Amino acid sequence: MTPRDGSDAHDNRWSDLDRPPLGVAGLRRSLLRGEGLWSSLDVVPRTGSTNTDLVxxxxxxxxxxxxxxxxxxQSAGRGRLDRQWTAPPRSGLFFSVLVKPGEHEVPVERWGWLPLLTGVAVASALSSTAGVDTALKWPNDVLLTVGGEERKAGGILAEAAGGGVVVGVGLNVSLRAEELPVPGAGSLALAGAKVLDxxxxxxxxxxxxxxxxxxWCAAEGDPGLSRVQEAYAAGCATLGRSVRAVLPGDRELVGEAVAVDGDGRLVIVTDSGTREAVGAGDIVHLRPGPQ
Known part of the structure; x- marks a missing residue:
């Protein structure tokens, strides 16, 4: 659709009627409750990165x-390892939230569970609301099934900020095949989601x-008592697979991913039987998971 005044369709809020703008007033009415977590909600038409702005x-x-x-x-959305996350206007959900677990007596050493907790929250919400088969790739990728194969459709990035943590989420919603940033990516539309609003x-x-x-806060960040660890393991597509972990310092570790430990680390057993807990790294799935 081309604006009649000749202006750039990129700046016209009605340039793509299949992708209407978010209604901030309605979102605020439904989410900002006095007793709830959410204290403010702002929607901006364009920014470099919601994480950078909220930090x-x-x-x-x-x-x-x-x-x-x-x-x-977002023009400069970032994932782990500073990878770019780009998508057409209003084609996805790009948002960040600020939490301060220290105000709820959650020890700092347990804050590393926040990205994994966010993954559980996103995956469970999409499964129930959009009716799609959703899985998690350790540590922070959201996977959807497209054409019988798992594809990354979302990512999570957590950053320390102002005595708390800003957690950012990027999720492809209505992206068409020709709009995908890379061929192996996915979206809710391509996964056949029943809801794209x-x-x-x-x-x-x-x-x-x-x-x-x-x-999680009520359990003082204990991943077992809060059942976050159990829920993450149940939805984690990485477990039970042969994986290659590219670790800091360009070290590689190949083996089977067998568990997510109490610190949120991925436990890998190598062919020699050595167990190693990985806290950071790039994970590649080498074979399909259990059917």
């Missing part, structure tokens, strides 16, 4: 726990996060 707000003291920042488009999807993800985060 800056947290550092300046202008955002409190429960702040949500959503962008209709971003507003109910965002509400479901934020409500799911609020529930899991609340239970």
């Amino acid at each position: 800056a707000r947290a550092a300046a003291g202008t955002a409190q726990e429960g702040a949500v920042l959503v962008a209709e488009e 971003r507003e109910p999807l965002l509400r479901a993800v934020l409500r799911s996060f609020e529930r899991w985060y609340g239970e």
